[in-house]
Amino acid sequence: MAVLRLGDVAPDFTAQTSQGEINFHEWLGDSWGVLFSHPADYTPVCTTELGTVAKYSDEFTKRNVKVVALSVDGVDSHMGWIADINETQDTEVNFPIIADEDRKVSDLYDMIHPNADNTLTVRSVFIIGSDKKIKLIIVYPASTGRNFDEIIRVIDSLQLTAYRKLATPANWKHGDDCVVSPAVKTEDIPELFPKGHKVIKPYLRTTPMPD
Ligand code: BEZ
Numbered sequence: 744m745a746v747l748r749l750g751d752v753a754p755d756f757t758a759q760t761s762q763g764e765i766n767f768h769e770w771l772g773d774s775w776g777v778l779f780s781h782p783a784d785y786t787p788v789c790t791t792e793l794g795t796v797a798k799y800s801d802e803f804t805k806r807n808v809k810v811v812a813l814s815v816d817g818v819d820s821h822m823g824w825i826a827d828i829n830e831t832q833d834t835e836v837n838f839p840i841i842a843d844e845d846r847k848v849s850d851l852y853d854m855i856h857p858n859a860d861n862t863l864t865v866r867s868v869f870i871i872g873s874d875k876k877i878k879l880i881i882v883y884p885a886s887t888g889r890n891f892d893e894i895i896r897v898i899d900s901l902q903l904t905a906y907r908k909l910a911t912p913a914n915w916k917h918g919d920d921c922v923v924s925p926a927v928k929t930e931d932i933p934e935l936f937p938k939g940h941k942v943i944k945p946y947l948r949t950t951p952m953p954d
Contacts, residue, residue, distance in 0.1 A: 747853060749878065752805075753778070753853045755869045760839035761821040768875060768929075772840075775808040775902070776871040780864035781852040784816040784824040785858070788888045793825075793840075793893050807873070809823050813841035813848055815864060844932065859884060870898060872905065884930025907953060908935060923948040 747754070755768045767778075772870070779796075781789040786917055796803075803810050806873040814821075821840045828836050840850055843864075849855050854864040866883035878901050883889055900911040915921070923932055925946060932940045936950040943949065 747869075747877060747880065751877050753810075754878050756848050756851060757816065759818055760846055760897075760907060761818060761836075761842070762823060762839040762902065765811075765839060765841075770811075770877065771809060771871065773873050774808065775873050775898065777803070777808055777810045777898075778813065778852070778867075778869045778871065779810075779889070780813045780849065780852070780867045782814065782860070782863040782865070782885045783809045784820045785827070788886070789814070790824075790828055790831060792888050792891075793811050793828050793836055794834050797828070797832070797834040797836045799835055799891055799895065802895050804897070806824050806902065807853050808817075810838040811841060812838065813854070813864065815846060815849060815862065817844050819841040830837065856882075868894060869899065870894070872901070885918055892918045903952070909950070909953075912949075918952055921952050925948055 757764060757766045776937040781792060783789065793812060816883045821842055825836045825853070843849050846855065849864050852867060852869065854867045856865050859865055863885065865885060866889055868881045868889065869877055870879040879897055896916055899917045900915060904910055908927045911922060912922050923936065923940065927935060929942060929945065929948060932948060932950065936953065938951040938953065940948055940950040
């Protein structure tokens with residue numbers, strides 16, 4: 744298993760899921776992707792997480808992002824648990840959950856951290872760009888449910904900065920001012936960012952978020 748780093752191509756795989764077999768790269772197509780693992784089916788924190796992701800379905804779709812979950816349980820287990828999630832979280836899980844019983848995908852993405860747990864996956868999140876490259880990796884322990892507002896916020900930042908010479912400052916959220924990339928000369932800012940800019944220090948220039 745190679746160490747995965749930002750900028751690497753997300754490893755491709757074929758796997759069984761709650762929505763049939765998928766080939767990951769084919770399934771992604773031209774979309775961005777979120778691949779996230781959870782420790783096990785029929786567990787309380789995971790139940791709330793998957794319910795939350797289902798409720799955010801429109802948010803992911805409007806950002807051209809496909810979402811896929813993973814645990815080391817099988818398809819039958821996933822199907823029964825999805826019914827529970829739909830019932831208890833008042834939603835409809837409409838994304839696939841990978842049934843990684845042989846740990847093939849978990850190993851490929853280093854989702855099992857033996858010093859945390861020998862067999863169950865930790866809560867990993869991979870955000871993958873439309874170029875199939877890994878844009879973000881976050882790892883949470885089993886006891887901490889993820890904040891999916893943060894995942895959406897990062898997607899907004901990644902998509903905004905992917906094609907513009909911008910970065911986003913601490914606690915940035917959609918609509919806030921952005922930071923102009925250090926590679927841009929101050930005299931070139933007006934042409935690149937016509938909404939205006941502020942020079943707070945020569946190395947710290949901000950501009951309103953472009954439309
Ligand atoms: C949970 O999803 O609730 C959970 C799973 C494994 C360990 C602790 C909590």
